[in-house]
Amino acid sequence: MSQRLAKLASSLQHKKFRTKEQLFVAEGEKLVLDLLESFSVKYILCTKKWAQEHPLLSTTVIDNVLLKKASSLKTPSSVIGIFDIPKETPFNKDELPALVLDTLQDPGNLGTIIRTASWFGFQHIVCSPETVDIYNPKVVQASMGALAKVKVHYLPLAIFFKDLRAEKITVYGTYLEGKSIYKTAFNKECVVVIGNEGQGISPELKQYIDTPIHIPAFSSTPPESLNASVSTAIVCSEIARTIQS
C-alpha cells in the first residue's frame, strides 16, 4: 500500500498522470494543513512522528526511503498530501477585474501570481492552454495555499477575448511601452493580460488589447524588464488602489 502510494505521489509530478488520476500532490506541513481546509484529500503520506502528532487525521505512515521516492524535493518534508482536483467552475464576467496569462511558463511565477491575485481580490485567472499547469507541484508550493481562493481557467485566449467583446469590458495588456499604469483610470470592469516571461504578449492577441499599459521605470539605466510575477503584482496593486478609492 505505502509503496503504491509513494509511486502515485511521484507520478503526480507529471501533468499526464494528474490528468489521468484527477489528483494533485502537495508537500510540507503548513501547505498540506492549509489545503486540507479547502480541498478534498485522498491520502496523507507521512512519517510516523507526524502521524502521532496529528492523531485526528487519517494518515498512511511511510518510511524515509519511500518518502524520498514520493517527494519532488531534495530534502523531503515529513508529510505529502494527495488531493482531488476539483471540478472547474466557469468564468464569471460579473466577477471582475480578472487576470489573463498568455503562456506563463515559470511555475514559481504562476504560484506567486495566484497568491497575489487572492490578496488583491482578483477572483479569476484565465490562462492560455500553453501556460504552466496550476497543479504542478511548484505552482502549488508557491501559491502558499491560495490555490482554492482563485478560480483558474485554461482557455484559448482568442476565443475568450471574442466572447468578451459583446460586453463593456476593457482589455488592458502589459507591454514595455504603453500608457503609464499610474495615469490609467482603471475601473472594475476590466481584464489585464500578462505576457510570457521572455516574449511578452503574443502578437496575434494584440488586436484584442484595448489599451496597452506599462510600468514606468524611474532610472536612466533600468533593467530590460521586471519579473512577470512582480509586474503582475504592481498592476494588481494599482488597480485595487484606484478602483477602491
Place this chain on the structure above:
Amino acid sequence: MSQRLAKLASSLQHKKFRTKEQLFVAEGEKLVLDLLESFSVKYILCTKKWAQEHPLLSTTVIDNVLLKKASSLKTPSSVIGIFDIPKETPFNKDELPALVLDTLQDPGNLGTIIRTASWFGFQHIVCSPETVDIYNPKVVQASMGALAKVKVHYLPLAIFFKDLRAEKITVYGTYLEGKSIYKTAFNKECVVVIGNEGQGISPELKQYIDTPIHIPAFSSTPPESLNASVSTAIVCSEIARTIQS
C-alpha cells in the same frame, strides 16, 4: 587548465570560496554577456561552438563532462563566466530612497528585489549580515544583470539605524498591520525595511522603525501574506509613484 577552472567555477557556488577568491560565477549566454558590460571578467568557460560564435572574447573551451561539473544547473548552459567581486562602495545617505533587508533568505527573492530596485531607481540596498549573499549564483541569476546597477551593503542593521538617527530620514517598516501604503505620504528621504520571509522584521529592530506600513488586502479571505519580493515591489512602486508626482 580547463579541469582546474571547472573545479573553481563549481567551488564558487559556496560563499566560503567566493570570499576567499573574491570571484563569483554566472551561467547562461544572456546573463554572462550582460555582466561583461559591468564586471571585470576573469574566465569564460564555454563549449567549442559558443567560443566560435564569440571570436572577440577570450574564452576557455571545456568539454561537456567538465561543463556539467562546473555548472550548478541540471542542464548546464553553454557558457559560464567567472567574474571579479568588485570593491564595496560605501552607503550614501544622499542617494535615497533605499531598501533595507532584514535576513532575507531566498536567493530568488533577493535577485528579484535587486532587479526591481534598479527599475524604480533605488540605488542602495542595505542587508543584515544574515541575508543571503548577493553573489550566490541563484541571486545573480534572478537579478538578470541588474547586479551592477544597485549597491548592496551588508551591515549590522542596529548600527546602520543608529547612524541614520542623526539625519532627517524616515524609516518605514513593512508589517502585516500598519499604515496603508496607499495613504502614506512618502518622501525621497526614506528607507524601507523588509522583513524575513517567515518571521518578518526582527523584534529588536522595531525601535528603529518610525512608521510601520502595510499593503492592504482587498479580499475577505486573503492569504496570510504576500511573497517578499512581491511586497517589496509594490512598496517600491508606490514610493516611486508618489515621490515623482
